[in-house]
Amino acid sequence: MAQSSNTPTGVDNTFRRKFDREENQFLSMRDPPVQRKPLKHRDYKVDLESRLGKTQVVAPVAPLNQQAGYYCSVCECLVKDSANYLDHINGKKHQRGFGMSMRSERATLEQVQQCFENLKKRKHTGGFTEQDFDERIMKQQQEEEERKLQHREKKKEKKKEKAAEEEPEMDPDVASMMGFGGFKSSKK
Known part of the structure; x- marks a missing residue:
């Protein structure tokens, strides 16, 4: 039979890294x-x-x-x-x-309480009501209509400028003699 030795048997874990507190403190102080x-x-x-x-x-x-x-x-x-x-x-x-x-x-308790107080004050002083909401909607609709009207006016001006550029200047007597006088629109 085999003779037992005095060396302990078990797992050899000497290859594992050991935690060194002093080295870790030095590293944390540096960075x-x-x-x-x-x-x-x-x-x-x-x-x-x-x-x-x-x-x-x-x-x-x-x-x-x-x-x-x-x-x-x-x-x-x-x-x-x-x-x-x-x-x-x-x-x-x-x-x-x-x-x-x-x-x-x-947020602290005081900040939350202050926020609730501000909301209560705004509610009681008439912060936002349905009437305010309706007024804002009406104002936005009016602004939109004004923008559309300005856009239409700009389009009309561009059209007139383009028509004026394309139309050659002719003497009215020569135009009527040639028969061009009746083709124009009377609308302006």
């Missing part, structure tokens, strides 16, 4: 974690409508900010459509470029 600000409300309006319905000539070799699409100067990237641009500016990469984390600041 402190980045503290980012919490998310905050955007204080500017995102302009998505300015290029709506417009065409753009795309050069084969142009800088990113002059190519077709929406350019983000913070991240230095180009996004092709407005929906993806909106997703980008609300996304993690863009917010980190501003130095913000994706966590929002936790």
Whole structure:
């Protein structure tokens, strides 16, 4: 029979990495974690409508900010459509470029109570009523009608200018002699 030795039998796990607290503290002192600000409300309006319905000539070799699409100067990237641009500016990469984390600041009890008080005051002072809503709708309809009327007037002016450019100047006596006098419309 085999003779047993004094060496313990079991699993040899000396190859595993050991955790060294002193080394870890030294590494964390050298590279402190980045503290980012919490998310905050955007204080500017995102302009998505300015290029709506417009065409753009795309050069084969142009800088990113002059190519077709929406350019983000913070991240230095180009996004092709407005929906993806909106997703980008609300996304993690863009917010980190501003130095913000994706966590929002936790509201305190006093802030929530103050918000409720403001809403109650606005309700009791007649903040928004159906009459206000109806007035806003009427105002928007009037503005829309005015815009349509101005658009029609511009079209009529362009039509008159175009007709004046195309119509050659003739002597009325010569025109009546040639028989052109009766073909014009009497409407102006």
